[in-house]
Amino acid sequence: MFTGIVEELGTIVARDDLSDSARITVAGPLVISDAGHGDSIAVNGVCLTVVDYGEGRFTVDVMAETLHRSSLGGLEPGSRVNLERAMAAGGRFGGHIVQGHVDGVGEVVSVSPSDNWTVIRIALPAALSRYVVEKGSITVDGVSLTVSAVGDDWFEISLIPTTLAETNLGIAEPGRTVNLEVDVIAKYVERLHSQATRGE
Template sequence: MFTGIIECVGRIAAVEPRGGDCRMRIAAPDYLSGVRIGDSIATSGVCLTAIEIADGTYVADLSAETLSLTTAGSWQVGRAVNLERALTPDKPLGGHLVTGHVDGVGHLLEKTEDARSWRLEFEAPQELARYIARKGSVCVDGVSLTVNAVSGVRFGINIVPHTAAHTTLGELKPGDAVNLEVDLIARYLERLLSSREEA
């Protein structure tokens, strides 16, 4: 589990195709102290397992499913990625509960300045839109955000200067693809209600 509060921005250092899936090396100097092999690191919202740690980098295997269902399939060397280590009992829950299991890929439609902040409008896949509610939570590329507005498959968020400067969201451009994870509670609530109706 994660919180969606980004701790570091790393960069893809190497991409090694391996017969349909791939292995990636992610550079994060001065961030990996205390990280051990087998630990989970949310990488732009995708939960990856560190299988090697050396020289300020970690290595992870990405399955064919991960590559096809997230933006990871398009990651190239040099790309910036948001990083967060797994939640521990002594870590503040500053964002919301995030699993690192990406639900789908959305796209940035508009980006406009609002005083010192930015307003971003995204389009979500149709099947995810019902889980996104005004003043609810959504995870975009691993970042926990509050939804400001919803209209059909579109939703808007606001990022303050700190978020723009310390995550990859400040560099997004209209048309860019992003990993989306909808609120965990919304998914379980729907399942509970549908089970009740079936009964």
Template structure:
């Protein structure tokens, strides 16, 4: 489990293509300092398992299903990524409950810079629309954000200077894909009501 509070911006240092997967190596000095084999690290909101660790880097195996369902398949060496270690029982839950199980991808539609923050509009795919509510939480590329405006087929988030400086949303532009994870509590409530 994660909180959606990005610990650092890392960068992809190697991608090893395999027949039905890739081995992704990421530089992230903060998140790799105490990483052990088998630990979970969220990369742009995708929960990945540490398979090897180097000096300031870690490697994870990413299967085809994850590559197809998320934006990780579009990564290239040098790309920046949001990184967060899995939380512990002592961790402050500064964002919201994030599983690292990406539901789908969306596309940045518009970006409006302000004096103190940016407004970013993101396409909201049909499959998760029912889980997204005004002023509710959504995870975008592993970042816990509040829905500032909800439209028929999109939503808007307001990014403060800290988020702009510390995450990939500081430089992503219209047309760029982002990973989306809806609030797990909404999914559980729906399931309970269906029964």
């Protein structure tokens, strides 16, 4: 489990495309400092398993399903990615419950900077719109954020300078795709409600 508090802005240093997967190497000296083989690291909000590591880098295998269902398919050497280690059992819970399981891919519609923050509007898949509410939590490329406004097929997030400086959302431009994970509690509530109304 993760919390959506990005620990490090990493860089893709290599990508090897295989027949049904890709092997990606990421520079992330902080997140790999105490990691080992088999540990989980969220890369742009996608929970991935470390298969090799050393010299401030780690390598992950990404299956075709993940490449197709997330924005990881568009990564290439030089891409900046948000990194977070799995939460330790006694760790501080700074964001919200994040599983690292992407629910869909959104697209940046607009970026509106002001003196003290920047508002980003993101178009989201219709199937996810019911889970997104104003002042609710959402994960965008692995960053735990609060929804500041919402429409039928979009939502907005308001980013402070720290988030802009320490995550790849600071370089977001219209047209860029981002990984979205909605609040898992909302999905559980919906499932329980649907079963209750059917009398299960």
